[in-house]
Amino acid sequence: xxxxxxxxxxxxxxxxxxxxxxxxxxxxxxxxxxxxxxxxxxxxxxxxxxxxxxxxxxxxxxxxxxxxxxxxxxxxxxxxxxxxxxxxxxxxxxxxxxxxxxxxxxxxxxxxxxxxxxxxxxxxxxxxxxxxxxxxxxxxxxxxxxxxxxxxxxxxxxxxxxxxxxxxxxxxxxxxxxxxxxxxxxxxxxxxxxxxxxxxxxxxxxxxxxxxxxxxxxxxxxxxxxxxxxxxxxxxxxxxxxxxxxxxxxxxxxxxxxxxxxxxxxxxxxxxxxxxxxxxxxxxxxxxxxxxxxxxxxxxxxxxxxxxxxxxxxxxxxxxxxxxxxxxxxxxxxxxxxxxxxxxx
Amino acid sequence: xxxxxxxxxxxxxxxxxxxxxxxxxxxxxxxxxxxxxxxxxxxxxxxxxxxxxxxxxxxxxxxxxxxxxxxxxxxxxxxxxxxxxxxxxxxxxxxxxxxxxxxxxxxxxxxxxxxxxxxxxxxxxxxxxxxxxxxxxxxxxxxxxxxxxxxxxxxxxxxxxxxxxxxxxxxxxxxxxxxxxxxxxxxxxxxxxxxxxxxxxxxxxxxxxxxxxxxxxxxxxxxxxxxxxxxxxxxxxxxxxxxxxxxxxxxxxxxxxxxxxxxxxxxxxxxxxxxxxxxxxxxxxxxxxxxxxxxxxxxxxxxxxxxxxxxxxxxxxxxxxxxxxxxxxxxxxxxxxxxxxxxxx
DNA sequence: TCGCCCCTCCAAAGCGCTTTGGGTTGCGGC
DNA sequence: GCCGCAACCCAAAGCGCTTTGGAGGGGCGA
Numbered sequence: 001x002x003x004x005x006x007x008x009x010x011x012x013x014x015x016x017x018x019x020x021x022x023x024x025x026x027x028x029x030x031x032x033x034x035x036x037x038x039x040x041x042x043x044x045x046x047x048x049x050x051x052x053x054x055x056x057x058x059x060x061x062x063x064x065x066x067x068x069x070x071x072x073x074x075x076x077x078x079x080x081x082x083x084x085x086x087x088x089x090x091x092x093x094x095x096x097x098x099x100x101x102x103x104x105x106x107x108x109x110x111x112x113x114x115x116x117x118x119x120x121x122x123x124x125x126x127x128x129x130x131x132x133x134x135x136x137x138x139x140x141x142x143x144x145x146x147x148x149x150x151x152x153x154x155x156x157x158x159x160x161x162x163x164x165x166x167x168x169x170x171x172x173x174x175x176x177x178x179x180x181x182x183x184x185x186x187x188x189x190x191x192x193x194x195x196x197x198x199x200x201x202x203x204x205x206x207x208x209x210x211x212x213x214x215x216x217x218x219x220x221x222x223x224x225x226x227x228x229x230x231x232x233x234x235x236x237x238x239x240x241x242x243x244x245x246x247x248x249x250x251x252x253x254x255x256x257x258x259x260x261x262x263x264x265x266x267x268x269x270x271x272x273x274x275x276x277x278x279x280x281x282x283x284x285x286x287x288x289x290x291x292x293x294x295x296x297x298x299x300x301x302x303x304x305x306x307x308x309x310x311x312x313x314x315x316x317x318x319x320x321x322x323x324x325x326x327x328x329x330x331x332x333x334x335x336x337x338x339x340x341x342x343x344x345x
Numbered sequence: 346x347x348x349x350x351x352x353x354x355x356x357x358x359x360x361x362x363x364x365x366x367x368x369x370x371x372x373x374x375x376x377x378x379x380x381x382x383x384x385x386x387x388x389x390x391x392x393x394x395x396x397x398x399x400x401x402x403x404x405x406x407x408x409x410x411x412x413x414x415x416x417x418x419x420x421x422x423x424x425x426x427x428x429x430x431x432x433x434x435x436x437x438x439x440x441x442x443x444x445x446x447x448x449x450x451x452x453x454x455x456x457x458x459x460x461x462x463x464x465x466x467x468x469x470x471x472x473x474x475x476x477x478x479x480x481x482x483x484x485x486x487x488x489x490x491x492x493x494x495x496x497x498x499x500x501x502x503x504x505x506x507x508x509x510x511x512x513x514x515x516x517x518x519x520x521x522x523x524x525x526x527x528x529x530x531x532x533x534x535x536x537x538x539x540x541x542x543x544x545x546x547x548x549x550x551x552x553x554x555x556x557x558x559x560x561x562x563x564x565x566x567x568x569x570x571x572x573x574x575x576x577x578x579x580x581x582x583x584x585x586x587x588x589x590x591x592x593x594x595x596x597x598x599x600x601x602x603x604x605x606x607x608x609x610x611x612x613x614x615x616x617x618x619x620x621x622x623x624x625x626x627x628x629x630x631x632x633x634x635x636x637x638x639x640x641x642x643x644x645x646x647x648x649x650x651x652x653x654x655x656x657x658x659x660x661x662x663x664x665x666x667x668x669x670x671x672x673x674x675x676x677x678x679x680x681x682x683x684x685x686x687x688x689x690x
Numbered sequence: 691t692c693g694c695c696c697c698t699c700c701a702a703a704g705c706g707c708t709t710t711g712g713g714t715t716g717c718g719g720c
Numbered sequence: 721g722c723c724g725c726a727a728c729c730c731a732a733a734g735c736g737c738t739t740t741g742g743a744g745g746g747g748c749g750a
Contacts, residue, residue: 117394373699395736
């Protein structure tokens, strides 16, 4: 069933039927009702391909998720981010076009999406400290929103969490507990968010006149194994750190494993704070444990971020000539069972 | 730059240019070369929207990922599965349309995708024991591949791993180690794969004349917390199980946490076997640990499954009238450090 | 030289929708 | 009775591509 057949069956023109269905005012309410009833009865849905061509809008948003590292690891936050964004897209009638490619191919991918016109806008994730995707997308004149930020960030739209403040606060929290030997297990510091987090840690240390010791400042792809091996190695040092900051709950779980394996107790012998994106299958809430959540964490639900990013991007698509939208969310420090006063030694 | 402009600039018709670009034989090689050179110089890429309308093919594949549980948890395997599938789609020129919706809305979503013609085929994931999506898609006459299987599974195309055999084998492994008190932390048993895994466990127990004790057979959404709370509760029982099978590495990590917290040693006091989908950020390989991988596991890389599923689905799209494709992969039992002989008691 | 065929290329007709630019009709005001 | 204006509705022109059904011209055999 297509528009022409529906129009013929109603004895109306395609124009009128189209207008009736799309809510235009030039059609009598009685006629509109007839059309809607017939469309429903015939189970008619406009062909999206034709509509996209006719309107020039793809009603589709592209997410290009970069795979990182040799193993092409998928950043685990991305599933929940997508779930959040997808909620909004579905509500607003947008489709989601997903493309997962190695970091080197992302530029080509964006270029292609723009050239073929298969999307109305794109989401940019995990920006690097220097990231050519942003000038590229500006050149391509395609609406985009950056989740995170980098470089000269007054010229484009972004959504970010206050990474420096979050990690500064977390470090202060450890310092206040008496910790002086503080380590960082960070994401890859070519990524902007990781660089910021490191700065937060260093700022806090510096303010108290403490050096940041290179042998305790680690960066890498944030897997569980990475957290494990790094912690394992650091615990063998003399002196060993008494507290560890982790850039994500996943390496934090690896750290926990290494600590347990070394016969130490988390939150007593070694403290751990991580950033918690509130991943749905790695919950860190207190629900099930009356003593509080397992990890002390800087918390910022990634799913909510996905929702907000989607809203902002859609706003940009609808009103392309507005000034850049920028939004910075604070994180929340939730105290859990993974931190405690620095051991006496 | 569109096709007409390119054709005009070359002094050729749109027909010829189109044919030259798409590799049709009715064009002289010299002309084709000229066209290709001009297209490249002008940075011409055909408009995908127009092409989709003209060809009637969407060159897009839909993935409808069901969110499960009250928290609308995203199954963690889905990111790596998508990464695998996306690799193949990119290679074959297909786009990936992603839709994440609650389990109740999946039917509507499929119906919509079919009606609007925005996809050429769809991937069905996490089939339930009775799943109305399969008859629905058959009725809609849209090519689909089921990742997993259910019901009368001769009539449609699917890809699955041998879940019964995998968990039967894992249970036998524990039994051979002397364990007699064996627990299962399973996924939701309305899902077909979870039901099969349970059957595998029960078959193995039954063969040795052992009962499967309901208080040790658990099912739920496979989060880390779920593994933790379930294990925590079981360890407080008298007698407590000496071995636990987990349906995924994520609850297994929760189990490990509960075991450590109870002052017990994994692989000595309590053994754990899990199914390992080889998630990229939760690696279980031996690379970094000479004593072997952390968990003994039935292993089946989900990313490879994604690749294979994509290949099969594309084959179905290209040749819709062929008999159903069906493929069953075996899992591999990798022995790690989480299992050991049953304790003496 | 003629006729046929093959090699190249082209005009035009879609694909199924939206949207522009009118046409008709009916009614109130003068 | 005529004009102007809403209120409704329509025909047709796209959107940018693919594809059908030729058309023209050169080479070859008769």
